[in-house]
Ligand SMILES: Nc1ncnc2c1ncn2[C@@H]1O[C@H](COP(=O)(O)OP(=O)(O)O)[C@@H](O)[C@H]1O
């Protein structure tokens with residue numbers, strides 16, 4: 001396992017900016033994810049780490065060694081793609097063995113390594129099956145085995161689960177995480193799916209339009225987003241533009257144009273926020289920030305939508321001209337209906353203030 005460092009990397013395709021001024025450090029053994037909407041520069045960045053693209057400017061280092069223009073086959077990386085890129089007419093073992101044969105390893109070594117890795121991805125008895133006789137999930141495991149069998153210093157995965165259906169995606173995501181933890185290989189994972197990113201990663205880099213919007217642990221990204229893009233891209237939130245009406249001690253009072261008044265805490269502000277009376281600020285309130293009944297920050301409104309999921313009751317409540325999404329954990333009490341009045345409250349620690 002090696003570390004990966006990207007220093008001031010920009011990649012242009014003619015006039016199109018792939019990524020801009022990117023800096024990044026992935027620690028040895030870390031599970032690091034690039035997360036962002038389609039076209040934000042995830043694959044471009046991954047391909048520069050793999051060596052399929054060279055940066056227009058900037059440097060890439062593995063364990064402090066400059067690999068910026070080193071050829072892909074000299075980097076000892078394993079790569080898994082969305083479309084698997086397997087040889088369909090060949091068997092599982094022939095596919096897995098491919099990278100070892102290219103490296104001209106002795107036959108007995110190849111046999112041993114292929115057997116071991118096939119067991120690791122739970123395809124024990126499938127060695128002589130043809131790829132086109134396997135399910136999508138099994139094919140993805142072959143692709144993973146093929147990337148891992150060469151014992152890569154760095155494992156790169158580009159949207160590896162996108163072609164699987166929802167249930168299989170969940171199972172395979174647990175499997176990938178298990179295998180990565182077992183091997184301890186430095187892993188960079190690309191996805192546009194925030195649940196995948198949150199559940200698998202040690203740290204996440206959130207990207208938009210070729211720029212890094214935040215790097216942090218899943219908890220940091222979720223609870224302390226740096227900006228509105230991150231707050232709304234990761235999970236659901238109510239984003240309100242409000243005015244700071246006063247700051248007294250550690251209590252911040254904010255007010256919306258249509259008279260909704262809420263109180264939050266000074267330490268509920270993102271890093272860059274300068275809280276000042278009369279300034280306009282963005283307030284992020286997650287649906288799970290609400291609690292049933294009156295209390296601090298009581299909001300009273302009319303139910304516009306209600307949905308029972310078993311785990312929770314999800315409401316959209318019309319309060320002072322604003323629709324707020326609230327999620328109340330199902331405690332077995334009666335569920336209200338559309339057009340009913342409802343009273344909820346938001347503990348002040350659940351308000352989060354953002355500048356941009
Ligand atoms: N080979 C290429 N030629 C021209 N433009 C490209 C090429 N590869 C990527 N781009 C552009 O760079 C931007 C980032 O693309 P990409 O890294 O593939 O995004 P993502 O993987 O996040 O969906 C997009 O605007 C895309 O159109």
Ligand SMILES: [Mg+2]
Nearest residue numbers: 039042043044
């Ligand atoms: Mg991509």
